[in-house]
Amino acid sequence: MITLEFARTMARYNRWQNRSLVTAADSLSNEERWKNRGAFFGSIAQTLNHILWDDRIWLARLRGDRGNEARIGVRHPYTDDPNDWSVFVADRAALDDEIVAWANVLTEAELTSDVSWMRGDEDVVTNFGFNLAHMINHQTHHRGQVHAMLTAAGVHPEATDLQMLKIIEGESPS
Secondary structure, eight states: OOOOOHHHHHHHHHHHHHHHHHHHHHHSSSSHHHHSBBTTTTTTHHHHHHHHHHHHHHHHHHHHHHHHHHOOOSSOOOSSSSOOOHHHHHHHHHHHHHHHHHHHHHHHHHHHSEEEEETTTEEEEEHHHHHHHHHHHHHHHHHHHHHHHHTTTOOOOOOOOOOHHHHTOOOOOO
């Protein structure tokens, strides 16, 4: 379902797009970031916090880190923390770098393995590659919501086209 090259590319794409959204949101006041804009999670900040939480929980699950999975918790949708923008910015950047580093050492065997994780009180087992595809899709879905809210607020994140990542990295899109 997923190749190592795709996983690594999407990790870099995730980092680039998160930086773009954070840069755009930096130009807003804290009040503007937390303003309810009628989105699924309400505000820009709440949606960004949800993405941060979900990336943390799925990274723990994909690593098989049950202790960290339990520490992070499954309290959905996890939108109220961090409430300090500078903490969020630092946490997001650190996690994005961690995801890229993690993707760079993934193996083919991991992509086809099964992952055991908790859904509430239920222990479930699903395919690693399928879960990674979910993580990538989830990030993209909610970043699109944030992009729309930022644009409506009058700030403009970078383009979201995947081909642009190759250009930014100095490669020809193919």
